[in-house]
Amino acid sequence: MKPVVSVKELMRDMLDPISDNIFNAVATVVTEKGVVDTVPKTDEDWDKIRIGAVTLAEGAYLLKVPRPFAPPGDENNSTGPNPVELSPAQITAKVERDPVEWNARIEALRNVALEVLDIVKRKDVNELWNAGEDLDVACENCHRSYWYPGEDAEFYRRLRDRMEEFRDKSQGVSK
Numbered sequence: 001m002k003p004v005v006s007v008k009e010l011m012r013d014m015l016d017p018i019s020d021n022i023f024n025a026v027a028t029v030v031t032e033k034g035v036v037d038t039v040p041k042t043d044e045d046w047d048k049i050r051i052g053a054v055t056l057a058e059g060a061y062l063l064k065v066p067r068p069f070a071p072p073g074d075e076n077n078s079t080g081p082n083p084v085e086l087s088p089a090q091i092t093a094k095v096e097r098d099p100v101e102w103n104a105r106i107e108a109l110r111n112v113a114l115e116v117l118d119i120v121k122r123k124d125v126n127e128l129w130n131a132g133e134d135l136d137v138a139c140e141n142c143h144r145s146y147w148y149p150g151e152d153a154e155f156y157r158r159l160r161d162r163m164e165e166f167r168d169k170s171q172g173v174s175k
Contacts, residue, residue, distance in 0.1 A: 003067035006088075008074065010067075015059050015109075021052025022116055022135055026128050039125045049128070050120045057113035063106045068092075076147075082158075084150045091146050105142040112138050 005013065025045070027038040040046050069088040070076060078087035086094070095102045112135045119127045144151060167173075 001065045003062070003065050006068040006071050006074075007063060007091075008070045008076075008088075010059070010062060014062075015056060018052050018055040018059065019135060019139070021048050022056070022128075023132055025049045025052075026125065026132060040123070040128070046120055046123055049116065053113045053116035053120060057110050057117065060106050060110040060113065063109075064103065082150065082155075084155070085148050086146065094146060101145065105138075105145065108138040109135075109142065 003010075024038070025040055025048070029036045029038070040049060069091045075087050076085040077083055078085050078090070112131060115134065116128070116131045119131055
């Protein structure tokens with residue numbers, strides 16, 4: 001198999017948008033008029049979720065096809081002091097050092113999609129909430145390992161400090 005796009009483009013153009021069929025299937029939003037719950041109600045709603053799950057389950061395996069991690073010339077946010085993303089070369093090296101982890105992350109994503117397919121068959125709204133959380137965990141765990149591993153406790157401490165400093169400056173508070 002010969003890939004057409006990089007991992008970054010595959011995520012941007014296929015896997016991420018189709019995951020919204022699952023992520024957006026259930027929601028609770030508090031508005032001025034009250035609480036608005038979104039849940040699948042019609043066969044068309046469930047079809048959209050099924051399409052998302054099938055595409056995600058099949059598309060996840062495209063990540064197993066060796067391909068560049070980013071388009072030529074795209075170095076992610078991997079330059080400058082304290083970069084938050086790994087460069088494509090660093091991601092490639094990490095996958096080559098431990099292909100088992102890479103494949104496990106892919107399987108985790110695929111397993112959630114398979115879970116959603118089962119939920120769609122049963123039209124179980126309650127389990128769909130949990131599956132959305134499982135999907136978020138599968139995505140974020142992979143991203144933290146391969147895309148932005150710099151988002152550790154120290155990163156969030158620095159971010160919090162910068163936010164507090166900005167807040168203090170905007171409120172005219174000096175330390």
